[in-house]
Amino acid sequence: MPTFETPEAFEQALDRAAAAIFPGKQVVRISRSIVATKFRIDLDARRFIDVFFNCRNQRTDLTVIEGDRRIFGCDNLGGWHRHPAEAPDRHEACEEPTLESFLRECAKFIAR
Numbered sequence: 196m197p198t199f200e201t202p203e204a205f206e207q208a209l210d211r212a213a214a215a216i217f218p219g220k221q222v223v224r225i226s227r228s229i230v231a232t233k234f235r236i237d238l239d240a241r242r243f244i245d246v247f248f249n250c251r252n253q254r255t256d257l258t259v260i261e262g263d264r265r266i267f268g269c270d271n272l273g274g275w276h277r278h279p280a281e282a283p284d285r286h287e288a289c290e291e292p293t294l295e296s297f298l299r300e301c302a303k304f305i306a307r
Contacts, residue, residue, distance in 0.1 A: 196291050198253060202232035205248045209234060212294035216302055238305055242266075244298070257297045259304065267304055269297055280304060 199205040206224065213222045213236055225233040230251040236244040238259075247256040258268035258278070268278040269292055276286040292300075 196255065196293050199248065199250055201250055202227050202230065202248065205250065206232060206234070209246060209294055212298050215295060216298040238301075242305060244301055257292070257294075259301055267301070 197208075199208065206222075206227075210222050213220060217236060217238075220236050220238070223235045223237075225235055227233075231247070231249040233248075234246040236246070238244065242259060242261045245256070245258045245260050248254070254271060256268070256270040256272075258265050258270070260266070265278060265283045267280045267283060269289065270276065270278075271291070273286075275289050275291045277289045279285060279287055
């Protein structure tokens with residue numbers, strides 16, 4: 196994932212990636228400050244993708260939520276790691292994903 200200097204730059208990249216992977220789904224900005232931003236992409240009535248980004252420290256959280264719990268995700272708190280669907284509380288080291296590759300993985304995951 197490239198380094199994003201501003202929340203706006205991250206939002207533009209997320210919008211492009213979401214349009215490519217989830218055409219017709221809207222990226223909704225939940226909040227934005229000078230350094231951080233949070234988004235939601237509704238997948239269906241019970242699941243959504245929660246995205247958080249902080250440009251000051253490049254902290255990124257990409258999470259699929261079902262009901263009120265994480266069922267899959269990827270973040271860089273303490274180094275890039277995944278929260279696999281089989282055990283979403285577990286941390287598995289991984290390479291840094293692109294926004295598009297994460298959303299592509301989400302699409303495969305929810306299609307099951």
